[in-house]
Amino acid sequence: MGIEVVVQGLSKSFGAQTIWEDVSLILPAGEISVMLGPSGTGKTVFLKSLIGLIKPERGKVVVNGVDMINSPDRQVYETRKLFGLMFQDGALFGSMNLYDNIAFPLREHTRKSEAQIRAIVLDSMEMVGLAGDGKKLPGEISGGMRKRAGLARALVMEPEIILCDEPDSGLDPVRTAFLSQVLIDLNAQFDTTMLIVTHNIDIASTVPDNLGMLYRRELVTFGPREVLLTSDDEVVRQFLKGDIRGPIGMSEEKDAALRAMESVVPYSSRKTIPEQLAPTPGLPPRQAVWRRMDRVMRMLPELAPAARDAIVSRHLPGVKE
Numbered sequence: 001m002g003i004e005v006v007v008q009g010l011s012k013s014f015g016a017q018t019i020w021e022d023v024s025l026i027l028p029a030g031e032i033s034v035m036l037g038p039s040g041t042g043k044t045v046f047l048k049s050l051i052g053l054i055k056p057e058r059g060k061v062v063v064n065g066v067d068m069i070n071s072p073d074r075q076v077y078e079t080r081k082l083f084g085l086m087f088q089d090g091a092l093f094g095s096m097n098l099y100d101n102i103a104f105p106l107r108e109h110t111r112k113s114e115a116q117i118r119a120i121v122l123d124s125m126e127m128v129g130l131a132g133d134g135k136k137l138p139g140e141i142s143g144g145m146r147k148r149a150g151l152a153r154a155l156v157m158e159p160e161i162i163l164c165d166e167p168d169s170g171l172d173p174v175r176t177a178f179l180s181q182v183l184i185d186l187n188a189q190f191d192t193t194m195l196i197v198t199h200n201i202d203i204a205s206t207v208p209d210n211l212g213m214l215y216r217r218e219l220v221t222f223g224p225r226e227v228l229l230t231s232d233d234e235v236v237r238q239f240l241k242g243d244i245r246g247p248i249g250m251s252e253e254k255d256a257a258l259r260a261m262e263s264v265v266p267y268s269s270r271k272t273i274p275e276q277l278a279p280t281p282g283l284p285p286r287q288a289v290w291r292r293m294d295r296v297m298r299m300l301p302e303l304a305p306a307a308r309d310a311i312v313s314r315h316l317p318g319v320k321e
């Protein structure tokens with residue numbers, strides 16, 4: 001099973017620009033979490049902070065007992081090996097074919113034979129739907145294939161935690177749906193802890209066990225998916241509906257007069273939430289579902305009524321609050 005990531009009181013600025021302050025959350029072991037947020041709210045900075053590539057001024061990120069922000073470089077470097085990273089463009093070497101790109105971490109960081117490497121690479125390519133594409137160069141394939149190749153490369157090192165930065169960017173809805181299914185299937189097969197950063201509402205509402213949102217330099221919320229998906233918070237509702245009415249504007253914060261005009265139109269809150277994707281038939285069930293149910297049931301008394309209803313009706317159908 002993957003391992004948990006504990007984030008405590010994390011704050012980051014670049015010069016006078018505060019990116020976010022006092023962010024605390026736990027990515028539960030083996031569960032899938034999604035972080036939403038308008039452009040420029042520091043989601044990528046957050047991902048890079050988790051692996052110690054960016055150093056926030058305050059706070060901790062504890063992974064396997066190591067604080068990724070404040071520990072010596074050697075420990076951070078070693079702990080980083082527990083992570084698999086999927087960046088927006090796949091971050092592939094343009095001059096290497098897909099097979100060599102995906103084999104690269106194994107050749108670089110392990111002493112495995114070429115025969116062992118071949119078996120692992122072909123397995124990973126199959127998992128992300130790239131079987132038979134090993135000879136192609138990154139420049140000859142679509143953006144979606146490049147992303148999946150980036151994911152396959154992250155998988156060969158058998159990471160405990162996978163971080164995906166906007167896996168959907170530039171993809172059409174069908175490719176995005178395919179990628180969502182790949183992410184769920186990976187979690188079913190490896191029980192890996194996963195954090196996906198995205199703007200995509202379809203991914204956010206059908207893939208994760210937990211959902212969070214960064215906005216205006218803070219973590220608006222983070223918790224079981226039902227909490228954010230039933231939230232009455234104006235920012236969350238506007239973002240989920242992709243509505244131009246609401247506090248989020250082009251410049252992130254609208255002026256007060258425009259907001260006052262909009263506030264006469266009430267938001268309707270959504271009470272039913274989409275079903276979470278199940279693994280492809282034939283794969284094992286996701287272990288995370290049972291662990292999460294246990295965890296979330298214990299949290300039930302602290303949750304808002306709408307989230308509570310959504311959880312109870314899903315996990316205990318027939319029981320009324």
Ligand SMILES: Nc1ncnc2c1ncn2[C@@H]1O[C@H](COP(=O)(O)OP(=O)(O)OP(=O)(O)O)[C@@H](O)[C@H]1O
Pocket residue numbers: 014019037038039040041042043044045046
């Ligand atoms: N190394 C850096 N030095 C200075 N500022 C930076 C650095 N990296 C990021 N920033 C700033 O931090 C802010 C947040 O950037 P980030 O890329 O994390 O946002 P994001 O939420 O991932 O955006 P998007 O959804 O558009 O990808 C931006 O204003 C960006 O300019």
